[in-house]
Amino acid sequence: MKYIRYRKEGTIHYGALEGDTITRLDGNYIEGPVQKLSTGDSLGEVEVLAPTEPRQLLAIGLNYALHAEEQGKPLPEEPMMFMLSPTAVIGQNAGITLPTEDHRIDYEAELAVVIGKEAKDVTKEEALSYVLGYTCGNDISDRDLQKKDIQYTRAKSYATFKPLGPVIETELDPSHTQIKLTLNGEVKQDSNTSDLIHNVEELLAEVTKVMTLQPGDVLMTGTPSGVGPLSPGDELEIEIEGIGKLRNYVNK
Structure with a gap:
């Protein structure tokens, strides 16, 4: 559904x-x-609108093998998790505002997991039973601030930096799903969740060792290779097989 x-x-x-x-x-x-x-x-x-209003929004870094390769970084042995501000969430056809044009600010297409019931210390075997469904996400990131801060919260939490939508699909195989991003009609990212280093079950097991997830919370699972910069006036479309297309634009 x-x-x-x-x-x-x-x-x-x-x-x-x-x-x-x-x-x-x-x-x-x-x-x-x-x-x-x-x-x-x-x-x-x-x-x-965005299909959920998460109280907690968290993300995983360097979770696609080819993306780690393009960044010149080793594959992480454990999921690299970090928190984002839920106030950054916007929905379908909403504008993304770049706070400055002096920084490199990138798009990142991601499969986002929406939690369906309270989850703490879940096992990999039971992890998917805690999932309501899946949606498209865009983890907009200020690369200059990432380098400056080392940690990622500020670089990824500006208002409008987390488009989600357009729907939550409850019937999806997160282990083998096509994910694609086009920028102004040109394909920039084209991959499959089979390239994930840590799959959804592993991510939920590791995250819930640390924190309790609540219904409506969102876990963004990482981005494939092909990330790149945004400019005012750009139009983006993220398509995930079985979910649909999340469309946004960059405000001029």
């Missing part, structure tokens, strides 16, 4: 997306079981 969060006539709704038709739900799919209502909306007539 594809869950979608959207605004229509000033009111936020939660729905199930089938084709271009949204069937409204009787509640928030993050909070628990929901039922479909008889009310329907057309996808083209609503504002699609």
Whole structure:
């Protein structure tokens, strides 16, 4: 099922997306079981929002083998985890604001995992049972600040730096899923989650040794090779097999 969060006539709704038709739900799919209502909306007539409002947003660095290679860094023996600000999250068709044009600020297409129930000390074998579903993510990153700070929080937490969406897909094989990013119509990243160094099950097991994840929280799983800089006016599209296309633009 594809869950979608959207605004229509000033009111936020939660729905199930089938084709271009949204069937409204009787509640928030993050909070628990929901039922479909008889009310329907057309996808083209609503504002699609980020499908979750995470209380915790965290990411994994250097988690694709080819990306580590292009960065000239060794493969990490353990997942390299770091926290991001949830206030950076935006949704479908929203603008990305570059705080300065003097820094190199890169796109990073990522598979994002949305947590479905409280998770602490989960095993790899049970990890996927704690997942509500998956969405597209873009881990916008200021490379100058990354080098300056060493740690990544500031470089990746500016407002608008974390596009998520357009939906949460509940039926997906995260171990073998195509992921692609185009910049102004040109393919820049084209890979598969089979290139992940640490798969989703391993990531959840390691992360929940450290912290407790709550429903709606998001884990961004790392980016493939092909990262590159953004400029004002750029248009981005991230497509993940089975989920759909996350579209954003860079404000001029």
